[in-house]
Amino acid sequence: xxxxxxxxxxxxxxxxxxxxxxxxxxxxxxxxxxxxxxxxxxxxxxxxxxxxxxxxxxxxxxxxxxxxxxxxxxxxxxxxxxxxxxxxxxxxxxxxxxxxxxxxxxxxxxxxxxxxxxxxxxxxxxxxxxxxxxxxxxxxxxxxxxxxxxxxxxxxxxxxxxxxxxxxxxxxxxxxxxxxxxxxxxxxxxxxxxxxxxxxxxxxxxxxxxxxxxxxxxxxxxxxxxxxxxxxxxxxxxxxxxxxxxxxxxxxxxxxxxxxxxxxxxxxxxxxxxxxxxxxxxxxxxxxxxxxxxxxxxxxxxxxxxxxxxxxxxxxxxxxxxxxxxxxxxxxxxxxxxxxxxxxxxxxxxxxxxxxxxxxxxxxxxxxxxxxxxxxxxxxxxxxxxxxxxxxxxxxxxxxxxxxxxxxxxxxxxxxxxxxxxxxxxxxxxxxxxxxxxxxxxxxxxxxxxxxxxxxxxxxxxxxxxxxxxxxxxxxxxxxxxxxxxxxxxxxxxxxxxxxxxxxxxxxxxxxxxxxxxxxxxxxxxxxxxxxxxxxxxxxxxxxxxxxxxxxxxxxxxxxxxxxxxxxxxxxxxxxxxxxxxxxxxxxxxxxxxxxxxxxxxxxxxxxxxxxxxxxxxxxxxxxxxxxxxxxxxx
Amino acid sequence: xxxxxxxxxxxxxxxxxxxxxxxxxxxxxxxxxxxxxxxxxxxxxxxxxxxxxxxxxxxxxxxxxxxxxxxxxxxxxxxxxxxxxxxxxxxxxxxxxxxxxxxx
Amino acid sequence: xxxxxxxxxxxxxxxxxxxxxxxxxxxxxxxxxxxxxxxxxxxxxxxxxxxxxxxxxxxxxxxxxxxxxxxxxxxxxxxxxxxxxxxxxxxxxxxxxxxxxxxxxxxxxxxxxxxxxxxxxxxxxxxxxxxxxxxxxxxxxxxxxxxxxxxxxxxxxxxxxxxxxxxxxxxxxxxxxxxxxxxxxxxxxxxxxx
Ligand code: HEM
Ligand SMILES: [Cu+2]
Numbered sequence: 015x016x017x018x019x020x021x022x023x024x025x026x027x028x029x030x031x032x033x034x035x036x037x038x039x040x041x042x043x044x045x046x047x048x049x050x051x052x053x054x055x056x057x058x059x060x061x062x063x064x065x066x067x068x069x070x071x072x073x074x075x076x077x078x079x080x081x082x083x084x085x086x087x088x089x090x091x092x093x094x095x096x097x098x099x100x101x102x103x104x105x106x107x108x109x110x111x112x113x114x115x116x117x118x119x120x121x122x123x124x125x126x127x128x129x130x131x132x133x134x135x136x137x138x139x140x141x142x143x144x145x146x147x148x149x150x151x152x153x154x155x156x157x158x159x160x161x162x163x164x165x166x167x168x169x170x171x172x173x174x175x176x177x178x179x180x181x182x183x184x185x186x187x188x189x190x191x192x193x194x195x196x197x198x199x200x201x202x203x204x205x206x207x208x209x210x211x212x213x214x215x216x217x218x219x220x221x222x223x224x225x226x227x228x229x230x231x232x233x234x235x236x237x238x239x240x241x242x243x244x245x246x247x248x249x250x251x252x253x254x255x256x257x258x259x260x261x262x263x264x265x266x267x268x269x270x271x272x273x274x275x276x277x278x279x280x281x282x283x284x285x286x287x288x289x290x291x292x293x294x295x296x297x298x299x300x301x302x303x304x305x306x307x308x309x310x311x312x313x314x315x316x317x318x319x320x321x322x323x324x325x326x327x328x329x330x331x332x333x334x335x336x337x338x339x340x341x342x343x344x345x346x347x348x349x350x351x352x353x354x355x356x357x358x359x360x361x362x363x364x365x366x367x368x369x370x371x372x373x374x375x376x377x378x379x380x381x382x383x384x385x386x387x388x389x390x391x392x393x394x395x396x397x398x399x400x401x402x403x404x405x406x407x408x409x410x411x412x413x414x415x416x417x418x419x420x421x422x423x424x425x426x427x428x429x430x431x432x433x434x435x436x437x438x439x440x441x442x443x444x445x446x447x448x449x450x451x452x453x454x455x456x457x458x459x460x461x462x463x464x465x466x467x468x469x470x471x472x473x474x475x476x477x478x479x480x481x482x483x484x485x486x487x488x489x490x491x492x493x494x495x496x497x498x499x500x501x502x503x504x505x506x507x508x509x510x511x512x513x514x515x516x517x518x519x520x521x522x523x524x525x526x527x528x529x530x531x532x533x534x535x536x537x538x539x540x541x542x543x544x545x546x547x548x549x550x551x552x553x554x555x556x557x558x559x560x561x562x563x564x565x566x567x568x569x570x571x572x573x574x575x576x577x578x579x580x581x582x583x584x585x586x587x588x589x590x591x592x593x594x595x596x597x598x599x600x601x602x603x604x605x606x607x608x609x610x611x612x613x614x615x616x617x618x619x620x621x622x623x624x625x626x627x628x629x630x631x632x633x634x635x636x637x638x639x640x641x642x643x644x645x646x647x648x649x
Numbered sequence: 650x651x652x653x654x655x656x657x658x659x660x661x662x663x664x665x666x667x668x669x670x671x672x673x674x675x676x677x678x679x680x681x682x683x684x685x686x687x688x689x690x691x692x693x694x695x696x697x698x699x700x701x702x703x704x705x706x707x708x709x710x711x712x713x714x715x716x717x718x719x720x721x722x723x724x725x726x727x728x729x730x731x732x733x734x735x736x737x738x739x740x741x742x743x744x745x746x747x748x749x750x751x752x753x
Numbered sequence: 754x755x756x757x758x759x760x761x762x763x764x765x766x767x768x769x770x771x772x773x774x775x776x777x778x779x780x781x782x783x784x785x786x787x788x789x790x791x792x793x794x795x796x797x798x799x800x801x802x803x804x805x806x807x808x809x810x811x812x813x814x815x816x817x818x819x820x821x822x823x824x825x826x827x828x829x830x831x832x833x834x835x836x837x838x839x840x841x842x843x844x845x846x847x848x849x850x851x852x853x854x855x856x857x858x859x860x861x862x863x864x865x866x867x868x869x870x871x872x873x874x875x876x877x878x879x880x881x882x883x884x885x886x887x888x889x890x891x892x893x894x895x896x897x898x899x900x901x902x903x904x905x906x907x908x909x910x911x912x913x914x915x916x917x918x919x920x921x922x923x924x925x926x927x928x929x930x931x932x933x934x935x936x937x938x939x940x941x942x943x944x945x946x947x
Contacts, residue, residue, distance in 0.1 A: 186756055191756070259773070259777055260773045260777065263720060264768075265757065287727070291727070291731050291781065294782070299788065301889065302792065302885065305881060311875050329876065331796070331799070331800055336739070339738075339742075391738065394742055405745050409741075658832055665825055665829065668825075669825040673821060676821070679942055680814050692947055700942050703938045704935050720773065725780065732787045735791055736787060736790065
């Protein structure tokens with residue numbers, strides 16, 4: 015089978031695009047690329063699947079943005095469908111219509127275009143191209159769900175964690191390769207269930223990504239599929255997190271003590287604990303909601319609930335707040351799952367490109383641990399408006415204020431690390447630098463939401479949407495882009511094009527702020543989130559209503575800049591400049607000890623041994639400005 | 650403990666049997682106490698107390714936690730702390746709820 | 754390249770990989786059942802009355818004894834591996850599986866009786882949580898039986914090739930099985946006695 019993605023190991027040896035493979039243990043194609051147990055292949059599977067879901071989530075959002083900017087006008091769907099189809103077709107043609115990963119991706123993009131084409135029509139969704147409010151709700155709920163559970167987490171943890179972590183700690187693979195494979199396929203099935211839910215009567219889930227009952231309990235069939243999908247996704251995360259923790263505990267190379275671990279590994283390690291211990295309560299909650307929906311129980315239904323003028327036949331006696339507790343017990347740690355791997359990536363990229371050790375590495379690590387711990391006891395700051403008393407509100411408000419301290423420490427350390435560095439402004443570094451102020455805005459705008467008093471005004475307004483998008487979109491997504499640009503040479507043996515990368519960065523950076531800053535303004539004016547017309551019927555929204563068009567246009571323009579990235583990715587896989595073994599002159603093991611690109615099975619020629627800390631850049635008296643972790647310390 | 654020594658293992662088997670008998674006895678005791686119809690708080694306290702003893706016996710000896718390694722203790726302590734948070738914080742917020750008395 | 758510490762323990766941690774893995778898994782299970790116990794408490798606090806004495810304590814007591822017995826046979830199966838007595842191992846593991854099946858059969862009779870007289874999950878929140886908790890627990894028993902059956906049957910081939918690794922596997926399967934027993938130990942009083 016001629017593929018060019020994970021086979022580069024061989025391509026550097028053999029003639030470039032013939033790609034005939036001679037891996038010592040010749041596994042059949044489906045064992046090597048489909049049901050592979052190799053962490054690098056699984057990482058790439060995660061990566062591509064997650065990127066496709068991110069694209070889908072983004073497109074759903076662009077459809078919503080049309081409705082918000084021009085309520086009740088016809089949606090020009092071919093502006094969205096055709097470019098995707100065109101990109102898919104070009105990728106297929108570029109790969110010479112041979113079976114390969116590129117062809118597969120091209121086909122998937124065509125499928126995505128068809129899916130968009132389907133959901134952007136139909137009487138029950140968009141009669142005459144005009145979006146029904148019910149469908150807006152589906153898009154909102156599924157955008158949130160897909161972005162969080164099928165996009166960011168699988169990319170940040172599944173892809174980067176899987177690919178990079180074992181290499182960075184000098185391990186031959188993950189501790190449990192088969193479980194690793196099961197984890198990917200559970201994710202895959204969960205994703206398919208979520209997509210299928212668009213096709214059932216009543217459409218996909220439409221009760222928001224938070225799925226609050228009683229609404230979610232009595233919503234259309236899509237909600238049931240959402241719950242089943244979540245059960246698979248949770249299972250996937252659990253299996254993955256066990257694997258990560260055991261791998262870090264057990265498989266570190268000789269000499270790699272905990273305080274010599276790269277910050278990225280630490281971030282993944284803490285993240286894995288969050289996934290491990292926070293997800294099960296949501297699994298329980300999902301089971302209870304399934305019982306409510308399928309077996310007629312009333313876990314979340316209070317007595318005497320009236321729906322459309324009728325008393326629900328259920329016996330009642332349940333509590334809607336129970337769901338909120340169980341949901342946010344997961345979902346607050348989840349936001350740290352979204353951000354910590356990103357911080358880890360940014361730390362790697364900044365240390366590498368500032369050519370300086372991370373300032374305050376140890377305090378960063380302690381902050382990380384403290385942050386992870388605290389994230390379990392702040393969740394009810396999402397519930398200040400549920401009638402909690404002052405005592406318990408004060409408790410959660412206090413823990414929330416406390417948890418902001420470690421984030422500030424980490425961010426400050428990253429900023430200070432830049433001071434006095436001889437910074438290389440390449441594309442990964444630009445994205446990493448972009449992350450810092452964007453995450454800063456996201457974090458600081460969170461404080462008023464954590465204070466019970468100001469949250470009374472801000473809760474459930476666009477301010478919330480603006481706040482957390484600053485964290486996840488120009489925050490985490492920039493970090494993930496930084497990671498893609500940074501580790502692309504490792505994976506493929508080639509580099510991404512710098513010019514295209516810079517266009518991608520600056521375009522995204524400017525657009526991001528035009529999308530999300532106006533949301534903060536609208537929210538302060540009191541515009542509610544989850545309104546299918548962007549608030550045009552409310553008098554208090556009139557002053558800020560026009561901003562909707564600004565945000566929408568910025569969102570579409572930003573999509574154009576993402577095309578630069580997609581093109582860059584696919585051209586560079588084949589035609590990119592050859593990268594050297596240690597392309598960024600980095601110190602961590604994945605560059606210093608493993609070959610670039612890594613050998614297909616097994617990671618290291620010789621098992622590395624570690625002699626020093628992770629970021630020994632610019633040591634005084636050293637000829638070169640970096641000292642790899644596996645380099646002996648001279649007496 | 651050393652699991653390669655046959656005598657050592659024999660000793661352990663005796664412990665297992667003792668624990669087994671204790672578990673059966675405690676089961677009988679807790680059922681018997683339930684027949685006394687104590688007040689609800691007392692009944693809950695006693696039943697949970699006995700269940701905790703039984704649980705500790707299973708965890709301690711059958712799952713040989715009494716002689717486990719530090720990493721496992723660390724992970725479990727963390728879990729217990731979060732378990733407690735998950736159990737008590739919702740209960741506290743349920744009991745500390747603003748009640749609107751004058752709403753018609 | 755072989756993955757290290759599959760059979761032997763890593764010196765710093767003192768454990769082999771699967772043992773770390775299973776304990777982490779059990780930690781997540783603690784949180785899963787913890788959430789359900791929280792649910793139980795909140796529902797019960799919120800309920801004006803709570804049904805009492807509607808479940809069959811006698812059957813449940815027998816079932817408790819069955820599970821406890823299966824725990825000791827499980828630990829004996831592992832001990833037999835340590836003393837290199839494969840025959841005994843098979844006997845004890847077989848007993849464990851049978852006891853698990855007994856538990857499920859008794860549970861089946863309990864369930865069908867409830868369904869028969871109309872005590873279904875939607876009757877009230879008590880039956881809702883009762884069926885959810887015992888149902889989920891039953892699935893765990895079933896899962897354990899499947900794993901144990903594998904080690905009793907095809908999986909036991911490993912005894913010949915890698916006895917230490919096989920013993921590790923039995924230890925891990927045992928940890929899971931005891932945990933399922935442990936959950937029942939708490940379910941029994943909460944649902945049947947209180
Ligand atoms: C990059 C561009 C993005 C844009 C322009 C965008 C835009 C939006 C918009 C307009 C809404 C709906 C607000 C409403 O109707 O209430 C929304 C909701 C949401 N978005 Fe995004 N989003 C983006 C990326 C992301 C990412 C990366 C995440 C990942 C974590 C994410 C997570 C969510 C969530 C969780 C919701 C709430 C859904 C709900 O109300 O249930 N978004 N976003
Ligand atoms: Cu939160």
